[in-house]
Amino acid sequence: DVVMTQSPLSLPVTLGQPASISCRSSQNLVSSDGDTYLNWFQQRPGQSPRRLIYKVSNRDPGVPDRFSGSGSGTDFTLKISRVEAEDVGVYYCMQGTHWPPFTFGGGTKVEIK
Amino acid sequence: DVQLVESGGGLIQPGESLRLSCAASGFTFSAYSMNWVRQAPGKGLEWISYISSTSRTIYYADSVTGRFTFSRDNAKSSLYLQMNSLRDEDTAVYYCTRDADGNFDHWGQGTLVTVSS
Numbered sequence: 001d002v003v004m005t006q007s008p009l010s011l012p013v014t015l016g017q018p019a020s021i022s023c024r025s026s027q028n029l030v031s032s033d034g035d036t037y038l039n040w041f042q043q044r045p046g047q048s049p050r051r052l053i054y055k056v057s058n059r060d061p062g063v064p065d066r067f068s069g070s071g072s073g074t075d076f077t078l079k080i081s082r083v084e085a086e087d088v089g090v091y092y093c094m095q096g097t098h099w100p101p102f103t104f105g106g107g108t109k110v111e112i113k
Numbered sequence: 114d115v116q117l118v119e120s121g122g123g124l125i126q127p128g129e130s131l132r133l134s135c136a137a138s139g140f141t142f143s144a145y146s147m148n149w150v151r152q153a154p155g156k157g158l159e160w161i162s163y164i165s166s167t168s169r170t171i172y173y174a175d176s177v178t179g180r181f182t183f184s185r186d187n188a189k190s191s192l193y194l195q196m197n198s199l200r201d202e203d204t205a206v207y208y209c210t211r212d213a214d215g216n217f218d219h220w221g222q223g224t225l226v227t228v229s230s
Contacts, residue, residue, distance in 0.1 A: 037215050037216065039215055039216060039217065041158070041217070048208060048220045048221065048222055048223055049150075049158060049208070049217075049220050050220065051217055051218050051219075051220075054214050054215040054216075054218070055214070055215055058214070060214075060218065092157065092158055094158070094216070094217070096215050096216040099163075099172075100160075100163060100172040100173075100174070101160055101172075101174050101175075102148070102160040102163075102216060102217075103160070104157055104158045104159070104160070105157075106157050107157045107158075
């Protein structure tokens, strides 16, 4: 199974400042079809997860453009250009290239300093 | 709008069975593969099962293989998760999710299953 490792575990951020979350996979996530199935999810307190980014860098509809995804192979990053109060929550990366099983990272908790 | 509404959760004793449902609306249900993902209290996300649009292909996580059965009724736009021989470690919120542009583009609100004596 592909292991997804996120860092940091916790990320205190000042409002208006940038934030960056790293995700590493134990295998290259480039699929045989040429796509890389790496997604990012946000889970606000008390809510269901919501997908923010699919295939590394594509924002889902309604996702603010302060969120961006990048990376390739085994190293990926989610960036928030200017953190807002509504961004507090836990962020998960997830791979859909080598499945089953689909595997998630352990999560990164973003909080306001 | 895409809507996924789970139901059927509750408090149940170890070894017993429970059936979860997920009602879908706002999209052509029969065209999409679907999944169940669960989250134990205070823990991360765990994928547990996948079903293709026609039910031809079904996969399970090792943690539930042989105990859980995933099915769908395209005429009713519904998913079902039959959970047998439940264990304490199956306690979690269970979410149904849709696959589009990759995986898990929409999630339901979840239903809580508590396995405890």
